[in-house]
Amino acid sequence: MGAPAADRTARPVFAADALAGRRALVTGGTRGIGRAIALALARAGAVVTVTWATREQDAEDAAKALAACGEGHGVRRCDVRDRQAVTTLFGEMKEAGGIDVLINNAAITRDAHLMLLADDAWDDVLAANLTGPFLCTRAALRGMIAKRWGRIVNVISPAALAGKAGAANYAASKGGLLSMTRSLAREVARFGITVNAVCPGLVETPMFDGLPAHVREAMLAQVPLERTAHPEEIADAVLFLSSGASSYITGAMLAVDGGLVMA
């Protein structure tokens, strides 16, 4: 036995039906990059479920935006730090037909210099950004193995590669997620499941907007393309890695960062 042959039927990646018949789950999918990913997958024909944890208004807005893309999409409250909630969500998703595409996007920051980093700020960030993707991925894999097709895309950060002062917890969680990506890619390749990471650089999102102005300017000075990304530009990369067009790519990290890291 061997891995499935190259998917020569791959449709153009940005076509409206590139993900037709696929069911996708985007964690943290109601604002920022996650929301853009969810909408891009929905426009490409996937049936999309997004999760949210803390902002109900964003969830309502995202539900409206998804409804405008078509029928069948859903918005579900699920904090990926909550094992029981993840189990419940995936049980329901299985009943509804399973998940073909999993986007581990949900993430939080609780910044402090390491010497002053509180235990719970460490635990909380690792729980959301690393254990959460582990729980969701583990729950999604059985269905993907049964179908012998799957796409997992983990959203990481330049901090995973270059480190980030004041955010060792966040950087460690994203570095861990990249390592998990590569390990899992080796484990499940023969089942037609690809596992990749997308590394957004500076993106116009609530997370980036929340930084002090001088920090944002200093960060922008490091970007060869001299601008921030639109969330849609990250979403396009995730859409590519979620589609049949990326069938020979696994364990890869696709930087969508305007040239920021080049690693």
Place this chain on the structure above:
Amino acid sequence: MTDPQDLKQRLKELLITGLRLQEVAPAGIADDQPIFVEGLGLDSIDALELVVLIEEHFGIAIPDEEVGKKAFASINALAEFIAAEQSRGA
């Protein structure tokens, strides 16, 4: 209650079709031989697929590596595991 011999035969057929062992006949799998690593040319990654197959065909979950290792020690061990789980759920 499933007859143990029937169950073992069914498991061998599931192994052959589910894991696509085209060159192996059910009679070529001994009841007490290790399912993975030795003998059949299957590795620990193939075991992931067998976990999924067992769950689909018998509705029995193999939640972690420890349970899997015991259950997949041989066809005998797997049949015993399934029978025990079935009687527990009955």
